[in-house]
Amino acid sequence: MDLSTTYLGLKLKNPLIAGSSGLTNSLDDLKKIEAQGAAAVVLKSIFEEEIVMELEETFSQMSSQGFIYPETMEYFDYDSIEDTLSRYLKLISDAKKELSIPVIASINCVTAQKWTTFAHDIQEAGADAIELNAFILPSDFNRSTEDFEQVYFDIVSEVKKQVSIPVSLKVGYFFSNLGPFLQKLSHSGVDGLVLFNRFYHPDVDIDKMIITASNVLSSPDELSTSLRWIAILSERVGCDLAASTGIHDGGAIVKQILAGAQAVQVASALYKNGFGHIEQMLSQLEDWMEAHDYHSLDRFRGKLSQSRSKNPAAYERVQFMKYFRDRS
Ligand SMILES: Cc1cc2nc3c(=O)[nH]c(=O)nc-3n(C[C@H](O)[C@H](O)[C@H](O)COP(=O)(O)O)c2cc1C
Numbered sequence: 001m002d003l004s005t006t007y008l009g010l011k012l013k014n015p016l017i018a019g020s021s022g023l024t025n026s027l028d029d030l031k032k033i034e035a036q037g038a039a040a041v042v043l044k045s046i047f048e049e050e051i052v053m054e055l056e057e058t059f060s061q062m063s064s065q066g067f068i069y070p071e072t073m074e075y076f077d078y079d080s081i082e083d084t085l086s087r088y089l090k091l092i093s094d095a096k097k098e099l100s101i102p103v104i105a106s107i108n109c110v111t112a113q114k115w116t117t118f119a120h121d122i123q124e125a126g127a128d129a130i131e132l133n134a135f136i137l138p139s140d141f142n143r144s145t146e147d148f149e150q151v152y153f154d155i156v157s158e159v160k161k162q163v164s165i166p167v168s169l170k171v172g173y174f175f176s177n178l179g180p181f182l183q184k185l186s187h188s189g190v191d192g193l194v195l196f197n198r199f200y201h202p203d204v205d206i207d208k209m210i211i212t213a214s215n216v217l218s219s220p221d222e223l224s225t226s227l228r229w230i231a232i233l234s235e236r237v238g239c240d241l242a243a244s245t246g247i248h249d250g251g252a253i254v255k256q257i258l259a260g261a262q263a264v265q266v267a268s269a270l271y272k273n274g275f276g277h278i279e280q281m282l283s284q285l286e287d288w289m290e291a292h293d294y295h296s297l298d299r300f301r302g303k304l305s306q307s308r309s310k311n312p313a314a315y316e317r318v319q320f321m322k323y324f325r326d327r328s
Contacts, residue, residue, distance in 0.1 A: 001286050002296040007240050007263040008129045008166035008191045010102045012039035014282055015253060015297060019244055019265030020045050020106040027094050034099050036278035041101065042265065045108035045133045046088045051115040054085050089125040096126035108133045112154035119162040129166040132159060135197055138174055145176055156190045168192035172199060173225060179232060186237035194242045194265060195226045217268035222246035227259050231315050234260025234305035250284020260302040
């Protein structure tokens with residue numbers, strides 16, 4: 001059974017990538033992830049703010065230039081910023097020495113400003129690729145759609161100037177014209193799009209009357225948003241597509257490959273079930289392939305993408321009219 005795939009020009013032994021999270025932040029865990037069969041790892045993101053802080057002389061200088069967001073000021077220990085960056089580069093080079101699977105570094109960014117030079121350091125440290133975790137909540141009422149969307153193109157363009165390794169962009173789905181926007185992004189020089197990141201979900205504790213976080217980890221029924229958009233965009237984009245969010249078992253990998261994904265990224269399922277779950281998910285994928293007589297992923301990749309499926313309208317159906325009518 002051939003589970004191999006290519007993603008960002010990297011040859012992967014199977015489509016399962018351990019997505020960026022707290023589980024991909026130490027060499028020990030990375031080794032365990034590799035031992036369980038993952039085909040690649042995306043390291044925990046380093047934040048643009050952490051990089052910028054080291055580049056700037058003083059905290060107050062930064063603050064006066066408006067680079068820093070109040071909430072990140074509370075969070076970061078500025079004295080340790082330099083350590084943070086060198087630790088990150090060391091994690092990359094150690095991982096490259098110790099692992100044989102590709103190591104993808106990750107940067108969380110919201111602008112295309114001077115932090116982008118750090119992408120070059122990441123390449124020098126040996127990373128096989130860089131994933132840009134870019135998301136700006138469209139909640140600034142003074143910002144136009146064009147301005148808001150342009151940042152993504154600027155980020156890709158600035159980072160591509162710094163590196164020759166592949167660059168992917170991990171985005172959310174809060175865009176007014178998502179399909180055409182992602183299609184345009186796919187032709188910006190980026191090597192892959194990761195659909196989608198999953199963000200902090202605010203909630204309210206009505207007893208304490210404070211804002212809290214809810215559903216930090218995804219559940220399997222959150223698969224449908226990325227599944228829909230992988231299927232719609234498959235064969236309509238100029239770069240690879242990787243699926244992220246709600247992939248908790250081998251069946252979900254099968255679905256995303258049928259929709260057209262080159263690879264999938266898994267995070268919550270590893271938090272919930274441990275690293276041993278990787279092997280289980282891969283054997284479920286293999287069992288399904290055997291049962292359906294597919295000996296390689298290419299034989300069924302994209303078979304149910306919107307452009308190839310016999311029922312393309314299913315991916316565009318958004319209302320439940322029939323469902324409710326039949327039950328009344
Ligand atoms: C605790 C936690 C930490 C995460 N940290 C990062 C991060 O640093 N960078 C990033 O791009 N995504 C991060 N993610 C998002 C995951 O990589 C993934 O895109 C998201 O959780 C959806 O996939 P899942 O359903 O498999 O969890 C994190 C997710 C979790 C649960």
